[in-house]
Amino acid sequence: MAFLELINVHKSFGASVAVENFNLAVERGEFVSFLGPSGCGKTTTLRMIAGFEKPTAGRIIIDGVDVTDTPPNRRNIGMVFQSYALFPNMTVAENIGFGLKIARRPADEIRARVEELLRIIHMSEFGRRYPHQLSGGQQQRVALARALAIQPKVLLLDEPLSALDAKIRASLRQEIREIQRQLGITTIYVTHDQEEAMALSDRIVVMSRGRIEQIGTPFEVYNFPATRFVASFVGTLNLLQAMVVDAAIGLLTVEGQPIRVARPLPQHRSGDAISLAIRPELIALDGQMNGEVNRLSGTVEDVTFLGSIVRVRVRLSANKLHFDLFNNPQLRPPQPGSSIAVQFAPEACLVLGEDASPAHSMSASAAQAA
Amino acid sequence: MLKRFWPWFWFIIGATYFLVPLYATFDFSLRARRGELSFAAYANVLNDIKFVESFWFSFQTALATIVISALVIVPTAYWVQLRMPRLRPVIEFFTLLPFVVPAVVLVFSLARTYNRTPLTDSREGLWVLLVGSYVILSFPYMYRAVDTGLRAINIHDLTEAAQSLGAGWFTILARVIFPNVYTALLSGAFITFAIVMGEFTIAALLAQPAFGPYMNRLASSKVYEPSALAIISFALTWAAIAAMQWIGRGAQARIAGPR
Numbered sequence: 001m002a003f004l005e006l007i008n009v010h011k012s013f014g015a016s017v018a019v020e021n022f023n024l025a026v027e028r029g030e031f032v033s034f035l036g037p038s039g040c041g042k043t044t045t046l047r048m049i050a051g052f053e054k055p056t057a058g059r060i061i062i063d064g065v066d067v068t069d070t071p072p073n074r075r076n077i078g079m080v081f082q083s084y085a086l087f088p089n090m091t092v093a094e095n096i097g098f099g100l101k102i103a104r105r106p107a108d109e110i111r112a113r114v115e116e117l118l119r120i121i122h123m124s125e126f127g128r129r130y131p132h133q134l135s136g137g138q139q140q141r142v143a144l145a146r147a148l149a150i151q152p153k154v155l156l157l158d159e160p161l162s163a164l165d166a167k168i169r170a171s172l173r174q175e176i177r178e179i180q181r182q183l184g185i186t187t188i189y190v191t192h193d194q195e196e197a198m199a200l201s202d203r204i205v206v207m208s209r210g211r212i213e214q215i216g217t218p219f220e221v222y223n224f225p226a227t228r229f230v231a232s233f234v235g236t237l238n239l240l241q242a243m244v245v246d247a248a249i250g251l252l253t254v255e256g257q258p259i260r261v262a263r264p265l266p267q268h269r270s271g272d273a274i275s276l277a278i279r280p281e282l283i284a285l286d287g288q289m290n291g292e293v294n295r296l297s298g299t300v301e302d303v304t305f306l307g308s309i310v311r312v313r314v315r316l317s318a319n320k321l322h323f324d325l326f327n328n329p330q331l332r333p334p335q336p337g338s339s340i341a342v343q344f345a346p347e348a349c350l351v352l353g354e355d356a357s358p359a360h361s362m363s364a365s366a367a368q369a370a
Numbered sequence: 371m372l373k374r375f376w377p378w379f380w381f382i383i384g385a386t387y388f389l390v391p392l393y394a395t396f397d398f399s400l401r402a403r404r405g406e407l408s409f410a411a412y413a414n415v416l417n418d419i420k421f422v423e424s425f426w427f428s429f430q431t432a433l434a435t436i437v438i439s440a441l442v443i444v445p446t447a448y449w450v451q452l453r454m455p456r457l458r459p460v461i462e463f464f465t466l467l468p469f470v471v472p473a474v475v476l477v478f479s480l481a482r483t484y485n486r487t488p489l490t491d492s493r494e495g496l497w498v499l500l501v502g503s504y505v506i507l508s509f510p511y512m513y514r515a516v517d518t519g520l521r522a523i524n525i526h527d528l529t530e531a532a533q534s535l536g537a538g539w540f541t542i543l544a545r546v547i548f549p550n551v552y553t554a555l556l557s558g559a560f561i562t563f564a565i566v567m568g569e570f571t572i573a574a575l576l577a578q579p580a581f582g583p584y585m586n587r588l589a590s591s592k593v594y595e596p597s598a599l600a601i602i603s604f605a606l607t608w609a610a611i612a613a614m615q616w617i618g619r620g621a622q623a624r625i626a627g628p629r
């Protein structure tokens with residue numbers, strides 16, 4: 001049985017529905033992210049796990065115990081906030097020891113545990129400082145230590161890095177992940193940043209408008225998005241308008257140029273207009289791939305030099321697509337205005353279904369990859 | 371040059387408005403003996419046992435008022451901001467009532483309401499009534515100060531952080547909320563202290579041996595002593611406020627600074 005379970009959880013605020021039909025089973029020690037745009041119900045779900053919101057319907061089970069009606073201070077859950085929420089009147093050490101003091105642990109046990117946690121977050125010299133004497137990144141590490149001090153059953157983090165600048169965000173992200181692995185603590189991490197979710201998670205729960213769109217590993221969610229929403233929210237995509245020519249063999253045209261997809265399209269008929277999605281990294285310059293490939297030709301519209309990669313935007317006539325080349329000083333990058341041909345494998349084409357309905361071609365390619 | 375002139379001009383006008391009467395009072399208080407400057411009037415005041423008694427009485431009353439007011443206002447303001455933010459204007463309106471209802475009306479209604487109860491039958495009871503009235507008088511200052519203090523910290527997240535660490539409501543109030551509004555509370559307390567020390571109407575109507583009625587009596591029976599008393603009470607009140615400030619300085623240093 002899973003360590004943390006949400007069963008048919010539902011939450012409305014008055015007439016508006018914040019979370020709908022939420023089902024999730026998290027294993028002990030697993031790192032799961034809730035990923036989705038602002039307002040999609042990530043925080044609300046997290047707050048229901050913490051006990052700050054009561055589900056309108058459904059059950060929440062932690063370590064075999066139904067905690068749906070347990071108040072937050074009895075749930076033994078560690079919480080890290082975007083705002084850090086350190087107690088300004090207490091030193092770093094007092095902040096970290098707060099939970100243990102409330103649990104009336106002996107003073108020397110508290111001292112030892114606080115020292116251990118200060119070591120874990122690499123802040124041993126900072127025990128006597130007050131929160132306002134620390135940088136944002138340091139404050140958030142203290143907040144993490146404070147949440148971990150009580151040895152919570154589950155660690156919940158709500159956009160903990162959003163208030164920090166990019167460099168610290170990346171390094172603290174790694175640090176959080178290392179500490180989580182080291183302690184083996186079951187963790188739910190809320191973020192609207194797909195890169196963050198991918199870098200950290202064992203599994204990602206992609207959410208939109210209060211509903212789960214897909215649950216899967218970063219690899220699955222990125223490569224085999226279950227819905228149109230997931231495909232467009234996670235990573236960048238080229239979206240092309242195509243027309244079905246022969247559904248039985250997966251033959252389409254994009255502005256008159258023939259394209260094959262890897263599987264037949266039984267739900268479509270010839271003449272149907274459909275959306276085709278291709279990840280930029282699966283597109284290459286013509287002539288670089290072997291086997292059966294699709295070709296599209298157009299005009300170079302724009303070339304952006306980004307250091308290690310060069311981003312090329314190509315215009316067909318109505319459709320646009322972009323792809324990346326690795327920087328190579330020996331090779332002149334394509335020039336704007338020149339004509340260009342690109343290629344990609346039939347397997348790279350994702351046929352997007354409607355929102356919240358699985359796009360069959362993707363699950364097909366998932367099967368192929370497996 | 372001109373830029374520096376006007377700020378100083380207004381500062382000096384303000385300071386004069388404040389200091390000249392104070393200086394005049396001080397000067398007058400030194401002339402108890404004909405033809406020389408002396409502290410005779412001060413000696414008379416300080417040797418009067420009634421002075422010490424009434425000052426001490428009002429001092430204790432002021433402290434009791436501040437403590438009770440804080441115990442009522444902090445949890446109220448906290449709860450309103452946390453759970454009933456829409457009620458804030460209503461609560462604020464209620465706390466402003468002492469500005470609208472005259473002290474005479476307040477004390478008569480209290481006396482009538484609690485007539486023939488232990489509150490009006492005994493000295494101790496009347497003192498409780500006195501403190502109760504002063505607590506009401508302190509609401510406008512205390513509530514505003516605490517409400518502003520609470521807004522300066524993220525009470526919402528702090529509360530939830532404390533809850534997730536196992537704290538109940540009492541612990542949250544005692545360990546998190548009170549210490550963090552301490553500085554704000556002090557500023558409300560200073561004003562409350564000054565008001566209680568000088569309050570006359572309620573103390574007189576409840577026949578309490580307070581400092582306000584004592585000053586009043588002295589003013590109608592002596593010539594130089596009331597001026598000396600004014601200077602002394604001025605100095606003592608400022609000393610008391612400075613002491614409170616000194617006690618609160620640690621908290622101030624911690625809560626200040628970037629968050």
Ligand SMILES: Nc1ncnc2c1ncn2[C@@H]1O[C@H](COP(=O)(O)OP(=O)(O)O)[C@@H](O)[C@H]1O
Nearest residue numbers: 013017018036037038039040041042043044045
């Ligand atoms: N206390 C509340 N009262 C009313 N509506 C709320 C409350 N909390 C959240 N909501 C609504 O629920 C939806 C989900 O919010 P939230 O969980 O905060 O989203 P996210 O964290 O994904 O940005 C939003 O539409 C929000 O306006």
Ligand SMILES: [Mg+2]
Nearest residue numbers: 039042043044
């Ligand atoms: Mg949120």
